[in-house]
Amino acid sequence: GAVVSQHPSRVICKSGTSVKIECRSLDFQATTMFWYRQFPKQSLMLMATSNEGSKATYEQGVEKDKFLINHASLTLSTLTVTSAHPEDSSFYICSAKGRRAYEQYFGPGTRLTVT
Amino acid sequence: TQLLEQSPQFLSIQEGENLTVYCNSSSVFSSLQWYRQEPGEGPVLLVTVVTGGEVKKLKRLTFQFGDARKDSSLHITAAQPGDTGLYLCAGTYNFNKFYFGSGTKLNVKP
16 A cells, blocks of 8 residues: 555756656545655655645745746646756655555655756 | 665665664654665665654564654664665654655665
């Protein structure tokens, strides 16, 4: 149990275009999902907390108009990187909060490369 | 500023050796988790500790939560090449947000 998927696993896009990343909890309902960004050889940086049916809560320094988050159902959250630039290239990982409040389960990540 | 500091940052050891990774903070956490992450993949949850002084064992891995719930350690006995990866600790105050440590990159050589 507690499986989280992400799609796509890798995406290459041109500068100025938008990219959507999906995060799904496959065998449980997740009222809360988190979006993280990870730079090479570094730890995870929380970008935003996504709650089903309400607006996402963004961390300080994260542009909400650039990183659009939608949590339309209990099993799906999406992150859209709008007007992508090369500096947005990174590894984006989502996680879903499990049945026990203090646990979260991670997706396999999405490698975004902006050329 | 990192809320959770891990040490060491890098560790390269021979198969069969023992090692300990530390996760320290000046803050008190409600619970703390340990994860292992392999390149190009998401972190995988290893354990959650919630009680001060708690010790949990997972085969050759032993996890301890400090009495004051500010720190934790991960001890691996007789390390194997399959233990290679990035080890991350993460703490939470109110279960609404998780703060990740700086990470420890472990390489176990055969």
